Amino acid sequence: MNAVIEKPIAATNAAPSERALIPFVSVDNMMRLVHRVGLETMLKELAEVIEGNFRRWESFDKTARIPAHSAEGVIELMPTADGDTYGFKYVNGHPRNMRAGLQTVTAFGLLADMHTGYPVMLSEMTMLTALRTAAMSAMAARHLAPKGSKVMAVIGNGAQSEFQAVAFKAILGIEEVRLWDIDPKATEKCARNLRGTGLRVVHCATAEEAIQGAQIITTATADKKLATILTDNMVGAGVHLNAVGGDSPGKTELAKEILLRSDIFVEFPPQTRIEGEIQQLDPDHPVTELWEVVAGRKPGRTGEAQITLFDSVGFAIEDFSALTYVRAKAKETGLYDLLDMIADPDDPRDLFGMLMRAK
Amino acid sequence: MNAVIEKPIAATNAAPSERALIPFVSVDNMMRLVHRVGLETMLKELAEVIEGNFRRWESFDKTARIPAHSAEGVIELMPTADGDTYGFKYVNGHPRNMRAGLQTVTAFGLLADMHTGYPVMLSEMTMLTALRTAAMSAMAARHLAPKGSKVMAVIGNGAQSEFQAVAFKAILGIEEVRLWDIDPKATEKCARNLRGTGLRVVHCATAEEAIQGAQIITTATADKKLATILTDNMVGAGVHLNAVGGDSPGKTELAKEILLRSDIFVEFPPQTRIEGEIQQLDPDHPVTELWEVVAGRKPGRTGEAQITLFDSVGFAIEDFSALTYVRAKAKETGLYDLLDMIADPDDPRDLFGMLMRAK
Known part of the structure; x- marks a missing residue:
């Protein structure tokens, strides 16, 4: 045909x-x-x-x-x-x-x-949404992640995970992905799919293990609830958080304490305040619109110890x-x-x- | 195939x-x-x-x-x-x-x-929109038009006109349609299409002529401007107005004075106040929601001299x-x-x- x-x-x-x-x-x-x-x-x-x-x-x-x-x-x-x-x-x-x-x-x-x-x-x-979400995350990370990032943790190994891994390899030069999911079968599936992509793939037994040595932490879980995939003590200085899974009211992934220690970058604030991780914060908590960073009007990453957070919800x-x-x-x-x-x-x-x- | x-x-x-x-x-x-x-x-x-x-x-x-x-x-x-x-x-x-x-x-x-x-x-x-708009108009008229209406004026003989004519025949028993359009070719097209439907079709030279003897006046014009298809003195007591063409901000068909003499029925007020004929009126001008009439909670037509207006904009x-x-x-x-x-x-x-x- x-x-x-x-x-x-x-x-x-x-x-x-x-x-x-x-x-x-x-x-x-x-x-x-x-x-x-x-x-x-x-x-x-x-x-x-x-x-x-x-x-x-x-x-x-x-x-x-x-x-x-x-x-x-x-x-x-x-x-x-x-x-x-x-x-x-x-x-x-x-x-x-x-x-x-x-x-x-x-x-x-x-x-x-x-x-x-x-x-x-x-x-x-x-x-196409899986592709554009991954491309968007990697584009944001190009402005926000530590220069020369080579290792990324991928927490949540569902339908979006491989797209994220390949986009970060293609666009940022990530060499190693460290996988963890509450369901080991998801991790097996993700690892199997990433074979042959040129990425070094590490199965991890816990979220803590996954983030070891990672300059970038991607969270892409899908539960419709206020979950805490990452707790405060897990996130050290200097990392970039790419939070993909929290994307509707009542659906978040990160402990509030992490948000308070991070510089937060968002797509469209009126939408992200309702749907993103920042729904946990005061409605006037300062955030930077990513387009201003892209357009050169605001800085992205400013220091080595800074925790940057891309609170991704997806925008039209x-x-x-x-x-x-x-x-x-x-x-x-x-x-x-x-x-x-x-x-x-x-x-x-x-x-x-x-x-x-x-x- | x-x-x-x-x-x-x-x-x-x-x-x-x-x-x-x-x-x-x-x-x-x-x-x-x-x-x-x-x-x-x-x-x-x-x-x-x-x-x-x-x-x-x-x-x-x-x-x-x-x-x-x-x-x-x-x-x-x-x-x-x-x-x-x-x-x-x-x-x-x-x-x-x-x-x-x-x-x-x-x-x-x-x-x-x-x-x-x-x-x-x-x-x-x-x-399907042409069909449902006509069916909607006729359903509203069943609750609002004078009982035994037989004659309808159709002002504006564009794409919606024949659907209105046939729906009012099928659903209300209209026998005669009186056509007028600013463009005589549109009227010719409408009349030609209505041949064989069983409707008596009258070409009219003016809007005034079209509304003579009509119990129902349908306006379905499409200009994106505040137009006055019907002026105040043209509309007598006892008619039902089916205003289909005014359906977006800055797009109306009826003189404000007609609205002030009419009992107005609408689909969804928050939308009609922006898009309908009533955009010409105060935001708190009383209107009746048609669903309340259909559900038997509010009266439709209450008297012979009453002018009823269905301010149709189309609702989801x-x-x-x-x-x-x-x-x-x-x-x-x-x-x-x-x-x-x-x-x-x-x-x-x-x-x-x-x-x-x-x-």
């Missing part, structure tokens, strides 16, 4: 106009795209696109994501726009899904032309960046299908006539 | 699990569905589903839609949820599109299972209703495709392994 379906899906009666057919990047095509580009190259390029958009942060419409909570989890919409292009992501977070054999996080996203309102691409984003501009990147690559490679998603009669006022003629 | 693609779109390497394949209702399948069910039957059934959900209004999460404005128009996300099912619509409004041969309004929507966060249907909604619960209706009908008829939209590895923590095995 060809990657590109020449005949639009399910459009038979009348040929829809070009604008009515929306390029769609399926899971299968996303995976092909990653392998066509190369995983490490793609992570690097994603980090660059994200960094470029963080540099022009002020040109985006920004809003905290719009959540719908249920007992089991949350469904969120994350829109943003830069005046020319509009993008949004649909994403869920259902920590108990894993027990039912389902993904904790699934996602898809869309780009549209703001001048016409017509969608220009629909894409899977479960895979990162998804926008990932979608625009994939749109360009999909065009280049032809790795997309066409969806008959927009009704577009020849006479725009004649939607009814289009319907009647289809009889 | 069969309506149902047995082989999922673009999923070749590994068979995705059932949950990972999202039923998709294309424009073509939506049109087939309308004809399979029958246009008038579908409008009636849509009105019933919407009415049922208005009756249980309090069981829904409600939020004003989330807009992204540009010089040319607006893109909006409209989410809602009832604890079990989540739905949202993407919709744009770009009045100038028509001049470029594009639809003013295009839309698509999604339903998801709140217990897992997994999408369960993606659907075109340009056609109407789209939710339309999507759940289409989901059931698509299942019944098989009129859908399957999209490879959700990455769903056998081991949910092994997204990376799924990616690597696809190489």
Whole structure:
């Protein structure tokens, strides 16, 4: 089967106009795209696109994501726009899904032309979110982690863990990852997947062992509760904390005392104050917006003993960046299908006539 | 070509699990569905589903839609949820599109299972929005218009006009529609499309002529400005106004004086105060929520001389209703495709392994 379906899906009666057919990047095509580009190259390029958009942060419409909570989890919409292009992501977070054999996080996203309102691409984003989250973490660490970091602890060895490890290798030059998870099977899976990546992989029996000698500590656990993956005495001077798992109200990973000893960097404060580790702190606790560091307006790491914390929750501009990147690559490679998603009669006022003629 | 693609779109390497394949209702399948069910039957059934959900209004999460404005128009996300099912619509409004041969309004929507966060249907909604808007108007008029209304004026003969006419015939028993548009070609198109529907269609040379003898006046114009389609002296006692076109900030159709003489019924006040005709009034001007009328808590029409106004802007619960209706009908008829939209590895923590095995 060809990657590109020449005949639009399910459009038979009348040929829809070009604008009515929306390029769609399926899971299968996303995976092909990653392998066509190369995983490490793609992570690097994603980090660059994200960094470029963080540099022009002020040109985006920004809003905290719009959540719908249920007992089991949350469904969120994350829109943003830069005046020319509009993008949004649909994403869920259902920590108990894993027990039912389902993904904790699934996602898809869309780009549209703001001048016409017509969608220009629909894409899977479960895979893409894993890639952009890892690229984002590594981009932040490039500004915040100790220079020459070679060792990273990875606490929580679930779906995000390998992406983090490979992104930090590709973008920061990390050589060793020290893995720990409450479930040893997760660690085995992570270690197995990282074989052949060129990383030195160390299984650890405890979180304490994992952080030994690490300049960077990544936490990526998924429980929907106020957890304490790292306690105060575990975190020494000079490390960079990359806290990925705390990303919704009531879901944190770090002891409050660690936060009080750290310089905290965030994506979009109104969202992070609700969802991030800093939900444990006073609403006016000082934090630095990462885009200001990227744009050269504020310092990142300032000293050897400093503990830096990237309180990552994921922001719409990162998804926008990932979608625009994939749109360009999909065009280049032809790795997309066409969806008959927009009704577009020849006479725009004649939607009814289009319907009647289809009889 | 069969309506149902047995082989999922673009999923070749590994068979995705059932949950990972999202039923998709294309424009073509939506049109087939309308004809399979029958246009008038579908409008009636849509009105019933919407009415049922208005009756249980309090069981829904409600939020004003989330807009992204540009010089040319607006893109909006409209989410809602009832604890079990989540739905949202993407919709744009770009009045100038028509001049470029594009639809003013295009839309698509999604339903998801709140217990897992997994999408369960993606659907075109340009056609479906036209249908649900007309069904909604007629459902509201059933509670508000004079009993035995037979004549309706339709001011604005664009893409929404025929759907309104047919819905009011099917649901209220309207026999005559009196058409007027600033562009005579739009009226010609509307009249041509309504041939064979059983409606008596009268072309009118002015708005004044159109409203003669009409018990119901529908306004459905699309200019993004504060327009005055109806002036105060044009609207006599006892009519029902179905104002469909005023639906975003700075976009209204009726003279303020008419509003002050009317009893006003709205969908969701926090949204209508921003987007509806009542944006012209004080923020505390009394309005009745239509769901309270539907649920029997508040009266609809109370007297013969009363002017009732349904200040329609469209609300997420109407789209939710339309999507759940289409989901059931698509299942019944098989009129859908399957999209490879959700990455769903056998081991949910092994997204990376799924990616690597696809190489």
